[in-house]
Amino acid sequence: MLTQPTTDKILLAIADDLNSFVLPAVNDAQAKVLLGQIDQLLRRLSRRSANEIAWMVEEIQAMNEAIGREPQEITSLVLADVAAEYSEASGALGDAIDEAFANEDAATIAKLKNLLSLRIEKEQEILGQLDLVGRG
């Protein structure tokens, strides 16, 4: 398969063309709102597609380590499989959070919250600037 330009670069090019050539030609107000949303989504998808599998794999390992689970080998790098593993580890992290709060275990709460903060950092990288296109 052709891997270049990579998906992230193609998505960005589509967003740029929509913004530069399609948007100025559109007069319908609702269609303009939709194009504004599509533009933001494409730019976020561009940032996400470049890294999401690597980020999930990295975070699965960090979550397992933080909650004291044996490191688990990730056998498939197919996106849906990695996402399923990521969700499973996230569920286990959620259970550990509930337990730490129930036990009023401040040290564990702080440790687990640190993982959440790292997740948020990545999410903010994907999100970029938030513009609530379409809201009055």
Added chain:
Amino acid sequence: MQDPEGMPEKITTLLEANGASDITVGGYQAMTGGYSRLMARFEASFTIAGTRESGTYVLRGDPPKGTALIETDRSQEFAVIQAVSPYLNTPAARFLDAEGDFIGTPALVLDFTEAESTLPWIEKNSAASLPPKLAEVAGAMHTIPVNALPEILERPVSGDPITDQIMMWKQTAVNHVEHLPIFRYVAAWLDANRPPPVPISLVHHDFSTANMMVDEEGDLVVIDFELATIGDPREDLGYFKAYAQAAPPDLIDENPEVFLSRYREVTGFTEEQVNPVVLTYFLILGVIGVVSQISNSGSSMARGETSSTGIAFNLDNLLFGQAAWITAAEALEAALDGEVKQC
């Protein structure tokens, strides 16, 4: 609703079914700004209950099946607007097509208001006069007698609205298409840091500048009651602040002392019940109604049950929210570690 040629006839049949006669309808045009529902304005003249009436009206209806950002009930919205109109500055609800028999989709007709959208108004006039106005409109909404509100409105199942909201955080985390540990953290944190209670009231649940306008007197007009329930009124204040973080300005932060003092005056709440720390708590708690709807729609799209750009776009708001909730919790913990132990 997106067919300007066919809509006047459909509106005419709806008005006829509601007892209007000598009806003319024209000037139908779609409106932007109806975030979750389709909106259009039209001119109409008709006679109803022996009175001749003419003016501009707004049609607000459900989008085509499977494309709604959130699922809400037009009949409930109609009943809520009718109930709150005597107490609140909001355009009256006039006609209802509960099943979409006339309009083709469930819809309601509202009076059109000449009031201006809040953000353009602020750009022209500044926000300085609005904090007390916001307190007054919030206070008016939160002091409507609960027994004047429609029975159809959801009430706290547990008897305690904060417990209900925390349960909704937990349920949203469980029901979402993938595990959400940040939601689990937020739920546990909210449970561990509850503020003192206040009496239950109407809660708008999308109380933001996006759902407000400013009228000729400079008073705020509140619109869009599709998410309203009965709960803790401070949920609206917290939601207002949360929304303002994503879409400034924050009219409460514009002058928090004036806002809080006027709000306490109108509602009769104490300083222990409503203060900056409590608002921060509700900044987190109060968003779950909308967040849960966004989560449900996103999950439906992930399962292939529905699909739209708007749903995917809205889902990204959760990324913004997750950062804001954790930041707010950290700020509140810092305040609680001081001597402010008000929450």
